[in-house]
Amino acid sequence: MNVIFMGPPGAGKGTQAEKIVSEFQIPHISTGDAFRAAMSQGTPMGIEAKGYVDKGLLVPDEITNGIVRERLAQPDCDKGFLLDGFPRTVAQADALSEIVDSLGKKIEVVINLAVDRSYLLARLTGRRICKSCGSTYHVIFNPPQQEGVCDKCSGELYQRSDDTEEKVGTRLDEYINKTAPLLDYYQKRELLREVNGEQDIHAVTEQISSLLRGLA
Ligand code: AP5
Ligand code: MG
Ligand code: ZN
Numbered sequence: 001m002n003v004i005f006m007g008p009p010g011a012g013k014g015t016q017a018e019k020i021v022s023e024f025q026i027p028h029i030s031t032g033d034a035f036r037a038a039m040s041q042g043t044p045m046g047i048e049a050k051g052y053v054d055k056g057l058l059v060p061d062e063i064t065n066g067i068v069r070e071r072l073a074q075p076d077c078d079k080g081f082l083l084d085g086f087p088r089t090v091a092q093a094d095a096l097s098e099i100v101d102s103l104g105k106k107i108e109v110v111i112n113l114a115v116d117r118s119y120l121l122a123r124l125t126g127r128r129i130c131k132s133c134g135s136t137y138h139v140i141f142n143p144p145q146q147e148g149v150c151d152k153c154s155g156e157l158y159q160r161s162d163d164t165e166e167k168v169g170t171r172l173d174e175y176i177n178k179t180a181p182l183l184d185y186y187q188k189r190e191l192l193r194e195v196n197g198e199q200d201i202h203a204v205t206e207q208i209s210s211l212l213r214g215l216a
Pocket of ligand 1: 007008009010011012013014015016031032033035052053054056057058059060064084085086087088092123124126127128136137138139141142162171197198199200201204
């Protein structure tokens with residue numbers, strides 16, 4: 001099962017990906033997570049990416065495409081993969097199509113988590129992430145049992161540096177200008193399926209998982 005999750009910042013891509021990859025046993029490939037890991041390790045790519053991520057801007061296509069090209073060639077992607085947050089520009093979508101062709105693979109479905117803009121600021125500013133295992137929480141919508149502590153591994157929870165009101169505004173503008181056109185791109189290729197991402201977390205998971213079971 002080769003799947004893409006699309007949707008604006010805060011739509012729930014990462015939250016749903018955690019659940020779906022555990023059910024379908026496929027790797028979760030998040031370009032945002034890859035940038036954050038490289039940034040915290042201080043690699044040359046991480047240092048370059050930081051200049052964009054910290055401003056809420058998209059990282060240039062050449063850097064981003066390189067990460068995905070390398071990752072999809074790994075043997076664990078032979079059983080399928082879930083791309084979260086890639087592609088985000090038409091140039092990235094064209095590059096992806098070339099990458100999967102060259103590997104003899106095919107994108108089977110693009111799931112758009114549709115969420116109105118009015119929901120996103122509260123979701124993003126209330127998000128907390130585990131430093132150790134990367135699990136995502138929300139102070140109101142999905143709180144951990146103990147404040148600031150991960151339920152799964154007791155790791156410390158932190159807030160992303162781009163989850164401030166100002167940066168969320170820039171990220172949403174980037175989404176509207178550069179990423180939203182991909183909905184039409186994948187609609188034309190008859191790959192796009194929409195899921196209502198405004199429902200509660202569990203209901204969204206149910207809908208995605210039954211959609212994917214129907215394709216498997
Ligand atoms: P990335 O990490 O991909 O961020 P994003 O697209 O802005 O998306 P988010 O991770 O913020 O949201 P999400 O949809 O995963 O929501 P989540 O599940 O966490 O990218 C970060 C940066 O990296 C970019 O700005 C860019 O600089 C760079 N980058 C990454 N990919 C790139 C690319 N392809 N090209 C160029 N640059 C790239 O949920 C959010 C919150 O809401 C959580 O607290 C969660 O608990 C809560 N929540 C989730 N679902 C629900 C629900 N149904 N109801 C109530 N609350 C919910
Ligand atoms: Mg995410
Ligand atoms: Zn944890």
